[in-house]
Amino acid sequence: MTLEIIKPGLETSVQDWPGRYGFWNQGFPPSGPMDSWSFRLANLLVGNVVGAPALECQYIGPTLRFGAETVFAVTGADMLPTLDGAPVPLWQSVTAQPGQVLAMSFAKLGARAYLALAGGIDVEPWLGSRATFHKAGIGGVGGHALKPGQQVPLGVPAATAKAGLIVEEAARPVISTDRRWEIEVVAGPNDDWIDGEGHARFLSADWKLSGKSDRTGFRLDGPDWTFTEKALHKAPEHGSLPSNIIDQGYPLGAINLAGQTPIILVNDGPSMGGFINPYTVPQAAFWKLGQSKPGETYRFKAVSVAESQAMARSLAALCTDASILSSIV
Amino acid sequence: MIYPEPRYLPGGDRYMLVEFGNEMNLELNFMAQGLAAAILEARIAGVIETAPCFASMLVHYEPEIIGFDDLRAELSRLVAGLGPSDALELESRLFYLPAVYLDPWTRACVEDYQAKIAPKTADWDYMVELNGLRDTNDFVRVHSGTEYWVASLGFWPGLPFMMALDPRAKMTAPKYNPPRTWTPGGAIGLGGASTAIYPEQLPGGYQIFARTPVPIWDRAQRFAAFAGSICLFRPGDRVRFVPCSVEEFETIEREVADGTYQYNMVGYGKFSVALYKAWTASLGARRTS
Numbered sequence: 001m002t003l004e005i006i007k008p009g010l011e012t013s014v015q016d017w018p019g020r021y022g023f024w025n026q027g028f029p030p031s032g033p034m035d036s037w038s039f040r041l042a043n044l045l046v047g048n049v050v051g052a053p054a055l056e057c058q059y060i061g062p063t064l065r066f067g068a069e070t071v072f073a074v075t076g077a078d079m080l081p082t083l084d085g086a087p088v089p090l091w092q093s094v095t096a097q098p099g100q101v102l103a104m105s106f107a108k109l110g111a112r113a114y115l116a117l118a119g120g121i122d123v124e125p126w127l128g129s130r131a132t133f134h135k136a137g138i139g140g141v142g143g144h145a146l147k148p149g150q151q152v153p154l155g156v157p158a159a160t161a162k163a164g165l166i167v168e169e170a171a172r173p174v175i176s177t178d179r180r181w182e183i184e185v186v187a188g189p190n191d192d193w194i195d196g197e198g199h200a201r202f203l204s205a206d207w208k209l210s211g212k213s214d215r216t217g218f219r220l221d222g223p224d225w226t227f228t229e230k231a232l233h234k235a236p237e238h239g240s241l242p243s244n245i246i247d248q249g250y251p252l253g254a255i256n257l258a259g260q261t262p263i264i265l266v267n268d269g270p271s272m273g274g275f276i277n278p279y280t281v282p283q284a285a286f287w288k289l290g291q292s293k294p295g296e297t298y299r300f301k302a303v304s305v306a307e308s309q310a311m312a313r314s315l316a317a318l319c320t321d322a323s324i325l326s327s328i329v
Numbered sequence: 330m331i332y333p334e335p336r337y338l339p340g341g342d343r344y345m346l347v348e349f350g351n352e353m354n355l356e357l358n359f360m361a362q363g364l365a366a367a368i369l370e371a372r373i374a375g376v377i378e379t380a381p382c383f384a385s386m387l388v389h390y391e392p393e394i395i396g397f398d399d400l401r402a403e404l405s406r407l408v409a410g411l412g413p414s415d416a417l418e419l420e421s422r423l424f425y426l427p428a429v430y431l432d433p434w435t436r437a438c439v440e441d442y443q444a445k446i447a448p449k450t451a452d453w454d455y456m457v458e459l460n461g462l463r464d465t466n467d468f469v470r471v472h473s474g475t476e477y478w479v480a481s482l483g484f485w486p487g488l489p490f491m492m493a494l495d496p497r498a499k500m501t502a503p504k505y506n507p508p509r510t511w512t513p514g515g516a517i518g519l520g521g522a523s524t525a526i527y528p529e530q531l532p533g534g535y536q537i538f539a540r541t542p543v544p545i546w547d548r549a550q551r552f553a554a555f556a557g558s559i560c561l562f563r564p565g566d567r568v569r570f571v572p573c574s575v576e577e578f579e580t581i582e583r584e585v586a587d588g589t590y591q592y593n594m595v596g597y598g599k600f601s602v603a604l605y606k607a608w609t610a611s612l613g614a615r616r617t618s
Contacts, residue, residue: 308341313393
């Protein structure tokens with residue numbers, strides 16, 4: 001059972017969740033889907049485990065032909081999918097017949113769509129994961145985004161995989177229609193390098209997502225930062241800029257201050273470097289990063305560590321079979 | 330300074346940064362690696378992985394299994410159990426890597442930069458000048474005359490940041506400004522006080538002056554020395570560069586291509602921080618070149 005890639009879209013890649021854990025100390029990031037909420041639900045719709053390998057489609061989705069009868073589901077961004085020309089509903093499982101063509105176009109709402117296939121995608125794991133890490137060329141199909149003409153092998157579907165399942169409305173992420181997002185952040189690890197005014201400015205300003213963003217980092221444009229004495233008067237081995245620090249490990253989601261430019265380190269980000277991280281975006285807020293487009297505006301809202309962990313718990317509770325309903329009443 | 334107690338700092342909902350001090354000092358890295366080893370041995374439920382760096386260590390944990398406060402309590406218990414850094418004995422493999430110093434490939438790269446991006450003193454001459462050495466031969470002797478300690482890996486997967494263990498071989502250099510757009514794979518460079526090997530052709534900023542034919546990346550996983558990973562090194566490994574000729578380089582390159590190359594790795598040693606510190610103290614005076 002395979003999928004034939006007719007048009008790959010802008011950057012369509014195999015991802016699994018939570019991705020490649022255990023190799024951060026050798027510099028390998030987890031990779032995985034940027035919006036794991038939509039990703040997990042897509043898998044549940046087709047009878048897979050939440051983390052099974054599926055496709056992440058960025059901005060412009062792929063066009064592909066099914067080699068066999070296949071149950072699939074599309075979630076996340078609305079790329080106006082069609083099956084042999086007929087509209088495909090999002091957040092629902094659908095059966096494609098052999099030879100049918102699924103076509104996705106430019107994301108009308110959101111930025112990343114997820115296409116899950118019953119049985120998942122049957123490619124070789126690399127360091128325990130099938131997630132594509134483009135920068136190093138590992139995982140997925142040949143280490144990179146899909147290319148025209150490739151045949152993507154599918155796994156064996158669960159006996160329960162069937163069309164007509166739907167994600168309950170209340171369990172779906174609500175993608176912003178006004179191009180503004182409120183993103184939760186937790187202060188630290190290096191929050192004591194920023195002065196009181198700097199913190200107030202960060203939390204009250206509009207930050208614009210730059211076009212120079214990808215799966216390694218999301219660059220933000222906004223006001224300048226101001227620093228505490230600790231950043232301004234320090235030993236030379238920290239480096240010459242106020243935001244320089246002796247090379248340290250970076251948490252995924254860190255708001256990494258490269259000079260004056262904050263860069264949110266996302267799924268394929270670096271494991272270490274010599275800049276401070278005054279705030280960190282918790283995992284449960286990553287879906288908002290994944291669904292925002294360059295030019296859109298972020299406002300940051302401080303939450304505690306405990307609150308950010310409670311967010312992850314609520315999200316995990318939504319990503320269960322309890323959210324999957326049968327659409328046939 | 331080395332903090333009397335490490336600082337335990339949150340990084341979102343699932344990371345903790347443990348900071349041991351705020352200076353560039355091998356001892357802090359020994360502490361970070363000692364704690365990483367202790368965490369592994371203690372098998373703390375909920376710890377997914379650790380990443381030691383120069384003066385700190387990052388811990389990735391699953392908050393549904395262990396909360397931030399409980400993790401901090403567990404780690405401070407382990408830190409107390411480790412005692413002073415002198416008591417640390419760290420697993421440490423030693424790799425011998427052949428390298429052509431002042432080689433034609435990094436030379437071509439530097440000349441390309443000089444011609445297309447910015448004028449600069451050739452990297453090996455710059456190293457001589459900055460570090461008060463006699464000439465490039467002296468530089469090669471000093472750079473290849475010490476073991477290097479893999480303090481951390483990053484920037485690119487598998488790229489080792491290494492510190493000279495022999496204080497007499499300590500050299501420093503600023504990074505390129507602006508950075509290079511490309512560096513030959515296998516190039517060896519120095520920036521700040523750390524030596525790095527570029528696993529592949531990559532942009533870069535370190536002063537470069539040598540190249541090894543031995544891959545530190547193995548996508549195809551053909552060589553046993555990689556022990557199931559794609560990259561050769563782990564924190565706490567040691568590296569020794571063995572100067573070789575262009576002809577030897579090419580021979581090894583062929584052996585690598587046909588899969589017959591034998592990695593020269595010594596795996597029976599432990600690194601004793603106490604013995605290391607006693608030895609460095611006995612050296613007293615600085616480099617005598």
